[in-house]
Amino acid sequence: MGLLSKKDTKLITDPLADNNPITIQVLGICSALAITAELKASIVMSISVIFVLGVGNVVISLIRNIIPSKIRIIVQLVVVAALVIIVDQVLKAFAYELSKTLSVFVGLIITNCIIMGRFEAFALGNGPWRSFLDGIGNALGYGVILIIVGFFRELLGSGTLLGYPVLGNPIPGELSGLYALGYENNGFMLLSPMALIVVGIIIWVQRSKNKALIED
Amino acid sequence: MEKRTDKNSYTIIFAIGMVLVVGALLAFTASSLKPNIIENQRLEKQQNILYAMGINDNDESSAVFISTDKAPEAFKNNVTDQLVITVDGSGKILKTQTRDEYFNETKQEPYLIDVKKQKANAKKGEPRKLPLFVGQNTEGKTVYVAPIYGKGLWDAIWGYVAMDENMVVQGAYFDHKGETPGLGANIKQRYFMDDFYGEHLLNEAGVFKGITVAKGNADPKNVDKTDNEVDAIAGATITGDGVTAMIKSDLKLYKPYFDNLKNN
Numbered sequence: 001m002g003l004l005s006k007k008d009t010k011l012i013t014d015p016l017a018d019n020n021p022i023t024i025q026v027l028g029i030c031s032a033l034a035i036t037a038e039l040k041a042s043i044v045m046s047i048s049v050i051f052v053l054g055v056g057n058v059v060i061s062l063i064r065n066i067i068p069s070k071i072r073i074i075v076q077l078v079v080v081a082a083l084v085i086i087v088d089q090v091l092k093a094f095a096y097e098l099s100k101t102l103s104v105f106v107g108l109i110i111t112n113c114i115i116m117g118r119f120e121a122f123a124l125g126n127g128p129w130r131s132f133l134d135g136i137g138n139a140l141g142y143g144v145i146l147i148i149v150g151f152f153r154e155l156l157g158s159g160t161l162l163g164y165p166v167l168g169n170p171i172p173g174e175l176s177g178l179y180a181l182g183y184e185n186n187g188f189m190l191l192s193p194m195a196l197i198v199v200g201i202i203i204w205v206q207r208s209k210n211k212a213l214i215e216d
Numbered sequence: 217m218e219k220r221t222d223k224n225s226y227t228i229i230f231a232i233g234m235v236l237v238v239g240a241l242l243a244f245t246a247s248s249l250k251p252n253i254i255e256n257q258r259l260e261k262q263q264n265i266l267y268a269m270g271i272n273d274n275d276e277s278s279a280v281f282i283s284t285d286k287a288p289e290a291f292k293n294n295v296t297d298q299l300v301i302t303v304d305g306s307g308k309i310l311k312t313q314t315r316d317e318y319f320n321e322t323k324q325e326p327y328l329i330d331v332k333k334q335k336a337n338a339k340k341g342e343p344r345k346l347p348l349f350v351g352q353n354t355e356g357k358t359v360y361v362a363p364i365y366g367k368g369l370w371d372a373i374w375g376y377v378a379m380d381e382n383m384v385v386q387g388a389y390f391d392h393k394g395e396t397p398g399l400g401a402n403i404k405q406r407y408f409m410d411d412f413y414g415e416h417l418l419n420e421a422g423v424f425k426g427i428t429v430a431k432g433n434a435d436p437k438n439v440d441k442t443d444n445e446v447d448a449i450a451g452a453t454i455t456g457d458g459v460t461a462m463i464k465s466d467l468k469l470y471k472p473y474f475d476n477l478k479n480n
Contacts, residue, residue, distance in 0.1 A: 037398025037451075068227040075234060082238045089245050093252035096260065104370075104394040104401070154398070163278070190399060190451040 004133070011133040015141030021114045022145040023203045024213065028114040032146055033195040035108065039162050042150030045105050046143025050136060051087070052109050053118060056080050057135030060123035067124070076119040081110050114142055149198045157189030259284045261327055262291040267389045268361050268376035269294060270353040279389075279406050295351040298326035301473055302343050309472050310343055331365040331374065331466075346469055353378070359386045362470050366462025368455040370394045373403065375459070377467060379417065383474055384441075385427070388412040390459065400455030411438045411446040417467060419444065424471045426464035429456035 004012075021027045035041045059079050060067075067075050088106050091099035109115070118138050123131040154160060159167040159179075168177015170185060188194055207213045220226060263281040266272065271294055273280040282290055298315040318326050326347045338344035349361040359378040366373055371393035378387040390403040402408055412427065415438075419425045425444040436447045448456040 035397050037396070041397035066221065066230070068221045068230050070222070070227050071231060074231075078234060078238055082242060085242060086245050089249050089253070092256065093249040096256040104397060107394075158398075187450045 008130065008133055011130060012137035012140070015134075015138040016144060017141075017206075018210065018213065020141045020145065020206075021117070021138050022142055022199065023206055025117070027117050028112050028142050029196075029199070031108045031112055032142075032149060032199060033192040035105065036146055036150040036153050036195050037157065037190050038154045038160075039147065039150040041105075042143075042146040044101055045108070046139070046146050048102060048105055048109055049112060049114070049142055050139040052080065052083055053115050053135040053139040054132055055135075056083055056115060057118060057123040057131040058128045059083070060119045061126060061128045061131035064124050072124065073116070073120070076116055077110075080115055080119075084109050114138060145199070145202060148202060149195055152198055153189050153195060156186050157194075159185050258328065259287050262287045264376050264389050264391070265327060265349050265361050266290055266294065268378040268387045269349075269351055269359055270355075270378070270387045274406070277406055279404065279409065295327075295349050297350045299348040299350060300326045300329070301346040301348060301470070303346060303469055303472075304343050305338065305341055307469055307472060309476070312473070329363075331363045332372070335365060335466075344469070346473075348470065348473065353386060357386070360470075360474075362467060364462045364466040366458050366465070368392055368395050368403075368458040369400050369452075370396070373455065373458050373462065375462070377412070377463070379467075379470075379474075381474060381477055383417040383424075383467075383471070385412045385415045385417065392455070395455050396452070399449065400452040402449050402452065403455055403459060408446075408449060414441040415446060416442045416444060417463075424468050426460065426467065429460045431456075 015021055018024070022029065022032055031045065035045050056079055060076060063075075084106055088099065088102070091102065118135060122134045126134070151161070154162075155166070159165060159170055165177075167183065168179045169175060170179045221230075263272075263284070266282055266287065267279070271290055272282055281287070298318075300313045300315075300318045302310045302313075304310055313321070315326055318324070327349065329345055329347045331347075334344045334346070347363060351359060351361070353359045357380060359380060361376050361378045364375050364377060373390065373392040373395065375388060375390035377385060380386055388409050390409060392401060392403060395401040395403065415427050417424060417426060420442065428445045429448045430445040431448045431453065435443060435445065438446055
């Protein structure tokens, strides 16, 4: 193992499965419900969170010894809000199209409990490099769930993936593919309650595979 | 032993220092990037207006603007005039200015008129300035593009609607600030915007009806262009109602202008 020691590798791989922020720690549920109606939004949100959590963890870790413990939550909020605003401004100036895609996510990133959770639980007590790996790992774990949920919601709700019709043409009179056989999109998949149910199913599948995860 | 960072004085000094540093950093970023951002927004307005006129790089299914380096040139060539119509509270036309008249008076391009501000002025009882962009679309037909502005579920929504002299829609572009991705945000998708093409804003008697984004529409393929209805997006009721409302309230104000146009 070249670049990463075994301990460091665990920081990345643990949150992907057995310590997943969404399915095990049940953090970041709000954004997982809000923006997973289509796959593209899930992917964009995942990338944004990878960036913010990676950089934010490093910043907090660097100043961890000078943060007054009484106001540490406020300091964490300021760091993540400042980071997100700077990124948003830079994108608006140099990648305007992308910034428009991200518009609604900016607010959601700041309020994402995973970010505050990792600052508080990890970055305050560990060095910058390990904090960086932890941030990337947790954001990836979050992203994986987001993408799975987005995949099923878009496929079953709209019959498309990334905007491309994969199940045929649902317009009456021009039916093709599955729709010609009588299949219909499930409009309920587009609403947030179904996202919660999909997350629930993922949690169920994961725990039935690994009994050690079941709490009493 | 008490840690140095637990002292009240240290906490206060840290908080003040943090606010100063972060505040300065954000202010510096915002002010140094401002010219770029304003330029981007200006180009976007030109792209929006051109898009509504039918001048865009659309492929089969997605909405693509004409590229930013071509937009100013295309805007100059295709938009023949930018009228500014001033109306009072009752909707009566006070005056109609051409682009040059307006520019000489205010030193501002009519397409940069802030529709939101004009709406707020009108609420206070002040006269409202309505920009109207006249140009030729790709079929050589004269179209009139009007900006509209309203609110969706979470935040502002706006758009540009191109009409011919009978107030039949020739193209539409909608955008939003923060509608739900996958639901309300889909008002800027082709399948929604394209539905407006050919829709009549007036009924058969010539009375302004607007276009309703209708649920339970009996005409999902939108064959009937004179029913003043287009098909709504599932799960985006409030955003759709917002589109209906802004079309009704804002485009109605242009009706007297089109009446005059016909009578002369």
